[in-house]
Amino acid sequence: QxxxxxxxxxxxxxxxxxxxxxxxxxxxxxxxxxxxxxDSVIVDHRDxxxxxxxxxxxxxxxxHVALSHEIQEDFSVLVVENVGKIExxxxxxxxxxxxxxxxxxxxxxxxxxxxxxxxxxxxxxxVSKEDVTRDTKLFCLMxxxxxxxxxxxxxxxxxxxxxxxxxxxxxxxxxxDSLFSEFxxxxxxxxxxxxxxxxxxxxxxxxPELDHLxxxxxxxxxxxxxxxxxxxxxELEDLFLLAAGTGFTPVVKVLNYALTNIPSLRKVKLMxxxxxxxxxxxxxxxxxxxxxxxxxxxxxVLSAPTSEWSxxxxxxxxxxxxxxxxxxxxxxxxxxxxxxxxxxxEQGMKMLHDLNFSKDEIHSSTA
Ligand code: FAD
Ligand code: NAD
Numbered sequence: 001q002x003x004x005x006x007x008x009x010x011x012x013x014x015x016x017x018x019x020x021x022x023x024x025x026x027x028x029x030x031x032x033x034x035x036x037x038x039d040s041v042i043v044d045h046r047d048x049x050x051x052x053x054x055x056x057x058x059x060x061x062x063x064h065v066a067l068s069h070e071i072q073e074d075f076s077v078l079v080v081e082n083v084g085k086i087e088x089x090x091x092x093x094x095x096x097x098x099x100x101x102x103x104x105x106x107x108x109x110x111x112x113x114x115x116x117x118x119x120x121x122x123x124x125x126x127v128s129k130e131d132v133t134r135d136t137k138l139f140c141l142m143x144x145x146x147x148x149x150x151x152x153x154x155x156x157x158x159x160x161x162x163x164x165x166x167x168x169x170x171x172x173x174x175x176x177d178s179l180f181s182e183f184x185x186x187x188x189x190x191x192x193x194x195x196x197x198x199x200x201x202x203x204x205x206x207x208p209e210l211d212h213l214x215x216x217x218x219x220x221x222x223x224x225x226x227x228x229x230x231x232x233x234x235e236l237e238d239l240f241l242l243a244a245g246t247g248f249t250p251v252v253k254v255l256n257y258a259l260t261n262i263p264s265l266r267k268v269k270l271m272x273x274x275x276x277x278x279x280x281x282x283x284x285x286x287x288x289x290x291x292x293x294x295x296x297x298x299x300x301v302l303s304a305p306t307s308e309w310s311x312x313x314x315x316x317x318x319x320x321x322x323x324x325x326x327x328x329x330x331x332x333x334x335x336x337x338x339x340x341x342x343x344x345x346e347q348g349m350k351m352l353h354d355l356n357f358s359k360d361e362i363h364s365s366t367a
Pocket of ligand 1: 156170171172173174196197198199200201202203204205206207208246249365
């Protein structure tokens, strides 16, 4: 066994080690944290570069080396949660004995604030593209076998494309393939597909380019960025979701997570604001879910309905919110999530303060 662990690390800092058999090399990361799982680590190898980024609260611990020998493309990642250990099992191309894991690269074996790690991208292949509404599509991208990446609930990634010779990026929030797909995160490995609901703006800069991609084309996907702390969901009793247009995308995984993972949950109510009926993303799935799970209710509000629409109308308003946001009891633990165009979110935030909800009870995502 060969050890590269930094002796000078303080006891609470993560460290790594590696060992080998004839055919395998196992890189072990000791996070010294219990709250880790398969979405805590993002692994990529490309040519001889091997990079494993372990996210620990607001920090990243990096193992980043130029491997001393060649490995096969695929690998496996295992997490031993109760001891905070991550094992990455690489397959050697040749059964030779390695004297060292490799040459250290930038930030190797160091813990740095996550905001300073920079965005790391890998190329993903477009596998399918389906119409969802007249302007919104469900894109399915496939991760390369040389990447392990799972996007946790309420995180977004950046997509990158070359546009007129310049690398251009925009943020997007991964969803599941439907509201009924079994909730897999964060326990099962090998989620190789990432789904996105993306609205194409004909006069937009980025989305027409995305729309021009053909099946089999590549788009670069960054590491996830967090905009929501999952602990806010624990012990929750009432979850209210206020979404407008594609501001629905963060709702997908939160809804799925909440209905599956929060035993204390009594109700989840979604108020979904759109221009017309045709703009409502996954309307029939939402209605089916409301029939299937009595804790879930959905209400649609249209800002430009046809004369046949008998439901609620208009923009977000104090009247709509005060009727909608009823706690199941005076003391129930509540969270309200808001996401949509900036004026929608700003007006909504102000109204929620006027309705005496506290800052801790509100989470908003701005455009
Ligand atoms: P842009 O060029 O930004 O234009 C958008 C629209 O505004 C077009 O109709 C354009 O004509 C109009 N416009 C542009 N400039 C002006 C102007 N000066 N005056 C008036 N109108 C103007 N979107 C999704 O579809 N799905 C998601 O999951 C998603 N997740 C997101 C997550 C986060 C954290 C954030 C911040 C945004 C997210 N978005 C999402 C929005 C996404 O990042 C892009 O902003 C969106 O796709 C528009 O990109 P675009 O370059 O095509 O359009
Ligand atoms: P849209 O133009 O189709 O409008 C949807 C609804 O938003 C309208 O029916 C209306 O109720 C409300 N709305 C629009 N303009 C408003 C205004 N000026 N005042 C009050 N309410 C208004 O929306 P869209 O084109 O789907 O845009 C969705 C927005 O959500 C984008 O700005 C996108 O960047 C943002 N988004 C953010 C995130 C995130 O995580 N931060 C994720 C997805 C989408």
